[in-house]
Amino acid sequence: MFLCNYRVYLWKQRIRILNQKSVHNGQALQDAAVAAWPICLGYIPVGLAFGVLAQKAGLRPVEIGLMSLLVFAGSSQFIAVSMLAAGAVPLAIILTAFTVNLRHFLMSSSLALYMGHTSKKLLSLFAYGVTDESFAVNLFRFRQGGWDVKRALCVNHIANLAWVTSTLLGGYGGKLIPEGAFGIDYALNSMFICLLVFQLRGKKYVVTALLSGGLAVLLALVVAGNSYIVLASILAATLVVCLGGKGFAL
Amino acid sequence: MPDSDYIILVFAMGVVTYVPRWAPLFLLASRRLSDRMIEWLDLIPAAILSALLLPALLLSPEPRLVSLLRPELLAAVPTFLVALKTKSLGGTVVVGMTLYWLIDRVI
Numbered sequence: 577m578f579l580c581n582y583r584v585y586l587w588k589q590r591i592r593i594l595n596q597k598s599v600h601n602g603q604a605l606q607d608a609a610v611a612a613w614p615i616c617l618g619y620i621p622v623g624l625a626f627g628v629l630a631q632k633a634g635l636r637p638v639e640i641g642l643m644s645l646l647v648f649a650g651s652s653q654f655i656a657v658s659m660l661a662a663g664a665v666p667l668a669i670i671l672t673a674f675t676v677n678l679r680h681f682l683m684s685s686s687l688a689l690y691m692g693h694t695s696k697k698l699l700s701l702f703a704y705g706v707t708d709e710s711f712a713v714n715l716f717r718f719r720q721g722g723w724d725v726k727r728a729l730c731v732n733h734i735a736n737l738a739w740v741t742s743t744l745l746g747g748y749g750g751k752l753i754p755e756g757a758f759g760i761d762y763a764l765n766s767m768f769i770c771l772l773v774f775q776l777r778g779k780k781y782v783v784t785a786l787l788s789g790g791l792a793v794l795l796a797l798v799v800a801g802n803s804y805i806v807l808a809s810i811l812a813a814t815l816v817v818c819l820g821g822k823g824f825a826l
Numbered sequence: 827m828p829d830s831d832y833i834i835l836v837f838a839m840g841v842v843t844y845v846p847r848w849a850p851l852f853l854l855a856s857r858r859l860s861d862r863m864i865e866w867l868d869l870i871p872a873a874i875l876s877a878l879l880l881p882a883l884l885l886s887p888e889p890r891l892v893s894l895l896r897p898e899l900l901a902a903v904p905t906f907l908v909a910l911k912t913k914s915l916g917g918t919v920v921v922g923m924t925l926y927w928l929i930d931r932v933i
């Protein structure tokens with residue numbers, strides 16, 4: 577069933593690629609802005625908080641901006657700053673960043689399904705902007721249709737701009753938003769909840785999500801760090817594929 | 827200017843973050859994948875979103891403990907229903923934020 581849908585999807589994708597050359601760039605940017613605003617809304621308070629924290633840890637705004645630009649991964653940046661403040665050796669900080677961000681490997685793998693006709697150069701640029709948030713938004717849009725690499729790239733870069741700018745502002749001591757205002761701290765959680773709902777397109781996906789979420793909670797209780805995200809996702813998806821292969825009606 | 831030690835550190839962090847984001851796109855995008863692999867990759871988004879969300883909603887940060895009375899979790903239930911009902915991303919985000927703000931105020 578799914579494969580059939582997928583082939584239809586591939587055809588639609590091909591037709592879309594033929595059409596897309598006529599699409600105006602301004603329209604692409606506008607579509608991307610509409611898709612990216614929940615990400616920006618979520619990044620602003622987190623970015624400001626990061627900037628303030630990094631400044632307290634002794635980093636100057638230019639150093640904060642440089643990290644946001646080169647790394648562009650929220651949680652690993654928070655960890656790096658607290659490790660810097662604690663006087664950790666550089667190698668430990670780098671290895672931690674690697675493990676914390678390894679989950680993007682899975683996200684890029686999943687996005688690769690929709691990027692078959694993209695040049696390697698464009699893929700390499702796109703890879704820079706793969707975060708939890710841009711992944712979830714772009715994947716949903718690709719699946720929904722009417723989405724292309726140009727729009728996805730715009731989403732990545734709008735999100736990147738919001739992140740770099742808000743961390744910089746935080747670094748200049750800007751507490752522009754009072755703590756807990758307007759529930760803005762919940763913007764990304766709400767976004768993820770909705771994007772998860774969009775992913776639940778059948779029993780198979782519901783079972784995978786329940787399995788993965790349950791495993792993630794259990795693993796998070798016993799293993800430190802965030803490796804539970806990758807472990808739980810791989811385990812759940814593999815189990816469901818195997819069970820489906822064994823003839824369970826999923 | 828930041829000193830060179832800092833630049834090297836941040837650059838190295840950037841490289842180890844970039845490579846896992848880049849390698850699958852570079853290696854998989856143009857390749858013909860088996861049906862099984864496609865099926866597996868198609869399940870990954872649901873799995874990852876759930877693995878990101880559930881611990882964030884259910885567990886208190888350090889020390890990690892299950893807590894059913896966190897505003898994050900209490901707001902998530904109606905937010906989930908709104909998403910299911912409306913299928914609107916923007917609407918869900920606004921409702922979710924408002925609910926969280928209200929619940930956080932009450933508790």
